[in-house]
Amino acid sequence: MFRELNRKFQDYMRPKRLALGKRIWDKKKTNKRKLENNIIEKENIQSILFLRYDGKIGDMVINTLLFREIKKKYPHVKIGVVSRGGATDIIRYNKNIDKLYIYSKKRKDIKKLGARISKEKYDLLIDFSEILKINQMMFVNLCEAKFNMGINKKDWNLFNISIDKIDYNYHITKLYDDILKKLGIETVNLSYDIFLTEEERKAVNNIQEDYIVFNPYAASKHRSFNVEKSLEISKVLLEKRKEKLVLIGTIDHRAELEKIKETLGKRVLVPKLNGILEVASVIKNSKLVVTPDTSIVHIAVTYDKDILGIYRKNKEDKNSILWGPNSKKAKIIFVEEDIKPGQEIDINKVNIDEIVKGVK
Structure with a gap:
């Protein structure tokens, strides 16, 4: 009961806090004029700062x-x-980046980093947040x-300059294509880069x-498979494919994965x-990637891999469209479930027969 009341209170207060923050910080001392197209050449842009402080790995891969x-x-x-976070590793060796700044959520660190960056006098800042926190x-x-x-904005x-709101009926790369067009770059390659040492x-x-x-x-427990379903899917993959099966996860998942390995044997x-980046290296040399996680999907797309992506599907959730695998080598299985408002679809309800069909 307390958690539910607290959630409702936070939902009520959030827009009020954001409105207050906007009154304080929505100011610009100079260059308030709006910009249109071909920004780099028209405005003599010599430097661009990209803000990706959310730490999302998949987003950074596409960036x-x-x-x-x-x-x-x-x-x-x-x-x-x-x-910040794992997203930083994705671009650590990227040859197209001249300067990398590490973001911290601590207010004093934010102020220090902002002051440091202001001294470098960037011509253009690009922020990808739909909703800005204070x-x-x-x-x-x-x-x-x-x-x-x-x-x-x-x-x-x-x-x-404001890029039109994200259209959830198109892949996220359409937004990035729109950004490039505003900058004056018309013909683009929408593939991704990950550099390994x-x-x-x-x-x-x-x-x-x-x-x-x-x-x-996946990042959400509702999009992650439990041990039982992971074991069931692993059995299908071993039965349908001749290759060895490599299981990947974080350190926290290692004990679960080791149990599956002990059950299924040497393959x-x-x-x-x-x-x-070591995960990316393993994916780069694989023959097929099976995952419910969008960051792993985007890494697999980077290396042009065969992909079997497993997504939840309801009227509100267009994750598979916006953040799905932008590749002709990808197959998607949808998990559908009748749920009440406020509930989450359980990805463990996936039809195992669909996975059998999806695996070559």
């Missing part, structure tokens, strides 16, 4: 197409990226870029035979992987 396409046409433009409003303001671009003073490539040295990858986990491997 890499922006860095490459800008550098391709305008190699002189300095590209800086603000990132600390993010403050950070955008403190960076003091010459121009700011945002998503659905037409009524903001802080932003000089020799150290990450060593992660697959002990896997001598062909293999497929199964990742049972199952659970490698010890340190970080997302």
Whole structure:
């Protein structure tokens, strides 16, 4: 009861807090004029700062197409990226990025980073948040870029240019294509980039035979498979494919994956992987990737892999469209369930026969 009351109170207060934050931080000292098209050439843009402080790995994978396409046409433009968490590792060795800044949620650290960035005098800041939290409003303001671009920010003073609200009936790359067009880049390649060093490539040295990858986990528990369903799917993959089966997950999942390995025998491997780039290295050398997680999906798309993606489906959830695998090599299985308002579809209700059909 207390949790439900607290949730309702937080839902009630959230828009009020955001409105207050906007009154405080939605200000721009100079260059309040709105911008239109061909921004890089018309405004003599020499540097661009991308804000990806959400730490989402899959989002950052897709963002890499922006860095490459800008550098391709305008190699002189300095590209800086603000990132945190596992998303930082995705771009750690990206040759199209000139400066990487690590974001912390602590208010004092946000102020320090904002002051540091403001001294570098970026010409253009691009923020990808549909809804800005108060600390993010403050950070955008403190960076003091010459121009700011945002998503659905037409009524903001802080932003000089607003990209139309995300259309959930199209893949997210359409939004990035729109951004590039505003910058003056018309012909683009929408593929992604992940750069690996020799150290990450060593992660697959002990896997001598062909293999497929199964990742049972996602950021949400409602999109993650339990041990029983993971075991059931693993059995199907071993029956339908001749390769070895590599199970991947975080350190917290290792004990569960080891139990599956003990049950199914020598054809199952659970490698010890340190970080997302070693995971990417394993995916790069695989024959098939099976996953409910969008970050793993995007990594697999980067390396042009066969993919079997498993998504939940209801009227409100268009995750599979917006963030699905943007690849002709991908198959998607939908999990549908009659649920009451406020409830979550359980991905463990997936029809195992659909997985049998989906695996070549």
